[in-house]
Amino acid sequence: MTTHTTRMLIVGSGPAGMSAAIYGARAGLKPIVVQGLQPGGQLTITTDVENYPGFRDVIQGPWLMEQMQAQAEHVGTRMLWDTIVSIDLSGRGEPGTAFRAIGDGGDIYEGETLVIATGAQAKWLGVPGEVELAGKGVSACATCDGFFYRGKRVAVIGGGNTAVEEALYLTNHSPEVTLIHRRDSLRAERILQDRLFAHPNIRVIWNKKVDSFLGDPLAGGLTGLALTDTVTGEASTHPTDGAFVAIGHAPATELFKGKLEMDPSGYLLVEPGTPKTAIPGVFACGDVMDPIYRQAVTAAGTGCMAALDAERFVAEREFAAHKVVQAAE
Ligand code: NDP
DSSP, X not given: OOEEEEEXXXXXXXXXXXXXXXXXXXTTOOOEEEOOSSTTGGGGGOOEEOOSTTOSSOEEHHHHHHHHHHHHXXXXXXXXXXXXXXXXXXXXXXXXXXXXXXXXXXOEEEEEEEEEOOOEXXXXXXXXXXXXXXXXXXXXXXXXXXXXXXXXXXXXXXXXHHHHHHHHHHTTTOSEEEEXXXXXXXXXXXXXXXXXXXXXXXXXXXXXXXXXXXXXXXXBEEEEEEEEETTTOOEEEEXXXXXEEOSOEEEOOGGGTTTSOBOTTSOBOOOTTSOBOSSTTEEEOGGGTOSSOOOHHHHHHHHHHHHHHHHHHHHHHHHHHHHHHHHHO
């Protein structure tokens, strides 16, 4: 059991955490990044990235995160592979106190400032069969599990960017991809919709919600989906070998319940236009505080803002302490 101390403790290692680390390290705060269960964050489970500025050609999400990590380490960040299981914010940023987090192996992390960049996780439908058949035909990550459905029929549930990207990705493996959406129009970006509708191996089923996942977890796994038409109420069954749930994400804020203010969906609340939480010295950036934009580049931007504010916080506190010493002399 080790105690790690730093001027800037960053929890989470997606674009927000990495950008905070790069700025924090360059400001001399010697950041520690606790990487969490999914080092690199959501970009490590995507494939093509076409909208991160600076790259004319398509790049790969995992590659982009490797570059960010290498850059953060190069400028002086310590990257630690651990998952925070509890956190104590009672120091409330007072001089001489630290925010204290505990990792799942018992290591202690003490930060003079805390940057929360824990991101978001895929949501599940919460219908019968989903838990039982998870990993046996039901998944929330096409890029992780699509390979297992080579030559088989797959369905994607959802109508946003993630669902459309997953459906397009799955055509690399599957000859028959069905997108199932509860309404009659998609919310995905136009360019993605155009690609989806033009693809010969993708069919869209409109106005259907999934009532349950069918199949035996012990014998063969998923066999199909029980659907209900959201307009007519008619019930039907859609046979499939794999089903990918792509209905959005929920912020990873379990650790902060009762400690920091959140909106009804669990996103951390910050002072508008800043990454500042209600506790001085605690900053939130990236998807964990952003229910609207949720892009890699916006996460990186708010990570930068968090580091700049953390640096100011440390500098102001040092200045105040210096004045106290001078007054006493
Ligand atoms: P979204 O919130 O954008 O979309 C979720 C989709 O799932 C919606 O179509 C919604 O339906 C549907 N849905 C939600 N709950 C249910 C439910 N219980 N049953 C059935 N369907 C449901 O999430 P995404 O993950 O697609 O995207 C999140 C953010 O990340 C967005 O800002 C998106 O732009 C961004 N993103 C950007 C990418 C890129 O730029 N390349 C790639 C992936 C994501 P309804 O439409 O009826 O509400």
